[in-house]
Amino acid sequence: MSGNRGIAMAGAVAAAALLLAGCAEPAASQGKGSGTPGSAPAPSGSGPSxxxxxxxxxxxxxxxxxxxxxxxxxxxxxxxxxxxxxxxxxxxxxxxxxxxxxxxxxxxxxxxxxxxxxAPGTPCPAAAGASLHPPKGSGPAKTPVPSADPGHPKPKHPKSDPTPAPGPKDVSYRNCAEARAAGAAPIRRGQPGYSRHLDRDGDGVACD
CATH class of the missing domain: 3.30.10 (Trypsin Inhibitor V; Chain A)
Structure with missing residues (x-):
């Protein structure tokens, strides 16, 4: 009697173990797709790093x-x-x-x-897209020099004629020696310093 009872208890334990194993397997398989921590696959990168x-x-x-x-x-x-x-x-x-x-x-x-x-040796511009060689005439405009008031133009000064040399003064010489000392001899008729008393031969040239 006691031997049959032991066999029956062993069979019951084995049946319970099989039952527990069958219940645990569906739970494990259910956990794979349930999104529980540690069971889901690592997410792949969604874009460039x-x-x-x-x-x-x-x-x-x-x-x-x-x-x-x-x-x-x-x-x-x-x-x-x-x-x-x-x-x-x-x-x-x-x-x-x-x-x-x-x-x-x-x-x-x-x-x-x-x-x-x-290019090597070329300085950088102040901004991209600038011109290294701007066309001629594109530089800053020259500031015009202010002129005189157009309503009151400056008068033009006429060129003055050279001052005429002063005419010779009336001179007289007492004798030809004095005329020669003054550097005036000979003296022709009509020239300053001519005198009849200096023209002894009357040819119109005194102190000759």
């Missing part, structure tokens, strides 16, 4: 592209900083004057980068 825009101003075009490449997959768009200077096909050594986006700006992987360049 963010980064920080490096500083490119002052770098060469080749250096700028090398700095941007680890941050943004898109190629760098290069252009000339001057509107009247075409960008060379080989612009790797051209210097960066302006960049978009600005340095230290947070960017995403789909952002576009633009750089404005100048």
């Amino acid at each position: 963010a980064g920080t825009m490096p500083g490119l101003i002052g770098k060469t075009s080749a250096e700028a592209e090398a700095l941007v490449k680890p941050v943004l997959p898109k190629p760098v768009e290069a252009r000339s900083a001057y509107d009247d200077v075409p960008l060379a096909a080989d612009h790797g050594q051209w210097a960066v004057c302006f960049q978009t986006p600005a340095a230290a700006t947070p960017v995403t992987g789909d952002a576009s980068v633009e750089i404005s360049l100048v």
Whole structure:
């Protein structure tokens, strides 16, 4: 009797264990799709990762592209900083004057980068798109010199004739020696200092 009772109890324990196992399995399978913590798969990334825009101003075009490449997959768009200077096909050594986006700006992987360049030895303009060689005549207008009041023009001073030399004064010489000492001899008739008493031969020339 006691042996049969032990067998019956063992069978009951086994049946209970099977029942518990059957109930636990649906619960486990139910938990997989229920969104409970630890059971759901890790979410995948929903977009490109963010980064920080490096500083490119002052770098060469080749250096700028090398700095941007680890941050943004898109190629760098290069252009000339001057509107009247075409960008060379080989612009790797051209210097960066302006960049978009600005340095230290947070960017995403789909952002576009633009750089404005100048040829080696050329200064950067004040703003992108300026002209390096402005056309002639486009400089600042010259300020006209103010003229006199049009209603009261300055009178024109006529050119004065040279002052005529003063006429010779009436001179007389007591003798030819005095006339020669004065540097006046010979003295012709009609000239200052001529006197009949100095013209002894009467030929019209005194002190000859």
